[in-house]
Amino acid sequence: xxxxxxxxxxxxxxxxxxxxxxxxxxxxxxxxxxxxxxxxxxxxxxxxxxxxxxxxxxxxxxxxxxxxxxxxxxxxxxxxxxxxxxxxxxxxxxxxxxxxxxxxxxxxxxxxxxxxxxxxxxxxxxxxxxxxxxxxxxxxxxxxxxxxxxxxxxxxxxxxxxxxxxxxxxxxxxxxxxxxxxxxxxxxxxxxxxxxxxxxxxxxxxxxxxxxxxxxxxxxxxxxxxxxxxxxxxxxxxxxxxxxxxxxxxxxxxx
Amino acid sequence: xxxxxxxxxxxxxxxxxxxxxxxxxxxxxxxxxxxxxxxxxxxxxxxxxxxxxxxxxxxxxxxxxxxxxxxxxxxxxxxxxxxxxxxxxxxxxxxxxxxxxxxxxxxxxxxxxxxxxxxxxxxxxxxxxxxxxxxxxxxxxxxxxxxxxxxxxxxxxxxxxxxxxxxxxxxxxxxxxxxxxxxxxxxxxxxxxxxxxxxxxxxxxxxxxxxxxxxxxxxxxxxxxxxxxxxxxxxxxxxxxxxxxxxxxxxxxxxx
Numbered sequence: 420x421x422x423x424x425x426x427x428x429x430x431x432x433x434x435x436x437x438x439x440x441x442x443x444x445x446x447x448x449x450x451x452x453x454x455x456x457x458x459x460x461x462x463x464x465x466x467x468x469x470x471x472x473x474x475x476x477x478x479x480x481x482x483x484x485x486x487x488x489x490x491x492x493x494x495x496x497x498x499x500x501x502x503x504x505x506x507x508x509x510x511x512x513x514x515x516x517x518x519x520x521x522x523x524x525x526x527x528x529x530x531x532x533x534x535x536x537x538x539x540x541x542x543x544x545x546x547x548x549x550x551x552x553x554x555x556x557x558x559x560x561x562x563x564x565x566x567x568x569x570x571x572x573x574x575x576x577x578x579x580x581x582x583x584x585x586x587x588x589x590x591x592x593x594x595x596x597x598x599x600x601x602x603x604x605x606x607x608x609x610x611x612x613x614x615x616x617x618x619x620x621x622x623x624x625x626x627x628x629x630x631x632x633x634x635x636x637x638x639x640x641x642x643x644x645x646x647x648x649x650x651x652x653x654x655x656x657x658x659x660x661x662x663x664x665x666x667x668x669x670x671x672x673x674x
Numbered sequence: 675x676x677x678x679x680x681x682x683x684x685x686x687x688x689x690x691x692x693x694x695x696x697x698x699x700x701x702x703x704x705x706x707x708x709x710x711x712x713x714x715x716x717x718x719x720x721x722x723x724x725x726x727x728x729x730x731x732x733x734x735x736x737x738x739x740x741x742x743x744x745x746x747x748x749x750x751x752x753x754x755x756x757x758x759x760x761x762x763x764x765x766x767x768x769x770x771x772x773x774x775x776x777x778x779x780x781x782x783x784x785x786x787x788x789x790x791x792x793x794x795x796x797x798x799x800x801x802x803x804x805x806x807x808x809x810x811x812x813x814x815x816x817x818x819x820x821x822x823x824x825x826x827x828x829x830x831x832x833x834x835x836x837x838x839x840x841x842x843x844x845x846x847x848x849x850x851x852x853x854x855x856x857x858x859x860x861x862x863x864x865x866x867x868x869x870x871x872x873x874x875x876x877x878x879x880x881x882x883x884x885x886x887x888x889x890x891x892x893x894x895x896x897x898x899x900x901x902x903x904x905x906x907x908x909x910x911x912x913x914x915x916x917x918x919x920x921x922x923x924x925x926x927x928x929x930x
Binding site for chain 1: 829830832833834835836837838839843847848851852854926927928929
């Protein structure tokens with residue numbers, strides 16, 4: 420499978436004042452294959468979210484190259500190939516569940532009620548279509564965000580600690596939900612998290628970052644061929660991966 | 675619920691009764707002393723009621739002029755406030771120019787501003803009166819709506835952006851809908867303000883309207899008519915403002 424995303428020597432400077440600037444990210448390079456799930460993990464302040472925002476095109480002015488299928492990310496974003504789930508769900512409070520999920524279509528000036536209905540069914544939101552985000556629990560809100568992220572069948576989904584504010588059980592069930600969706604839709608996913616267990620469970624590859632400035636410390640392939648369900652968490656291969664990532668993270672923190 | 679309504683009504687009735695009683699008793703003393711009764715300056719609640727009953731038609735017809743002007747001023751003020759606020763958010767350079775000017779003009783006392791408008795556009799002209807009303811209605815709308823547009827959550831804007839939203843789409847799908855509660859709140863200030871503006875404009879010079887009726891009542895020493903006119907316009911203004919509050923609940927059901 421070819422590379423969906425290629426990052427080469429990506430650095431990001433922050434302007435402190437008119438004279439001084441601070442290096443936020445330094446020479447970050449890695450690739451994400453099409454259909455792969457890559458988790459980015461690292462201590463707080465190592466630039467995980469900055470990196471995700473650079474890839475999403477939210478932040479500009481970086482050094483190095485970020486290419487999506489060989490082209491600049493802006494083009495893919497404008498073509499509606501990207502979708503995004505923010506930590507706080509990013510749902511518009513004035514829109515119902517159905518209207519929030521239909522937003523990607525609306526931005527392209529099209530309407531696809533069937534796709535919206537299918538998405539609602541896929542993430543188990545039937546019956547909540549007319550609810551406003553303020554009427555939903557945190558877990559349901561993230562489900563809406565998930566439905567919106569997949570509704571227009573985007574090629575690339577960016578997730579910024581999407582389940583971090585949820586309790587352990589809800590997070591676990593949403594991780595499983597995400598894996599079920601991925602097995603059906605095969606989208607490329609870049610997932611920022613600070614939870615080692617979550618990173619190992621969902622990803623094919625884990626990019627471990629260290630800071631400051633944020634750099635790639637190591638890249639670990641999980642090689643978990645097992646179907647991603649809760650049974651996996653009691654397998655030996657999962658445990659070995661968990662220990663491996665934890666060791667790497669400890670090294671990063673001790674450095 | 676009944677208590678919530680009954681207690682204020684009871685308090686108002688008590689106050690009116692006290693006002694009536696005190697004034698009647700005071701007038702008796704003043705008549706004995708050979709002095710003018712207070713009634714010549716401050717009417718009793720019963721006098722106001724009688725005036726309302728007798729002169730209700732006149733007050734209503736004059737109110738029609740005032741409300742017509744206020745309504746035109748109110749709608750134009752909203753349109754102007756919304757339009758300028760959108761431009762300031764969309765074009766930062768425009769914002770840098772318009773915001774300080776708007777805040778400066780808003781700080782200018784309207785009592786001093788109104789005569790300037792009348793001097794410029796002519797006494798007794800409908801345009802002068804409506805213009806005063808527009809100016810007064812514009813500021814709360816502009817300031818509040820602009821604040822609402824600017825305070826849309828960064829995360830929501832970023833999410834829409836990644837989904838491929840253009841700058842205009844971010845404005846129309848994210849910023850504007852989220853600023854609607856601010857706009858509706860500002861209308862509760864702008865509506866009575868536009869009525870005040872129209873009344874003030876008429877008071878400074880007009881052939882009709884509540885403002886002109888107040889001037890006549892003042893110079894003809896008819897305090898009953900003066901109070902009845904003021905009370906009527908206040909009541910209409912209050913009813914309209916409360917209706918706007920209800921409208922807010924209907925338009926923004928998501929804002930709880």
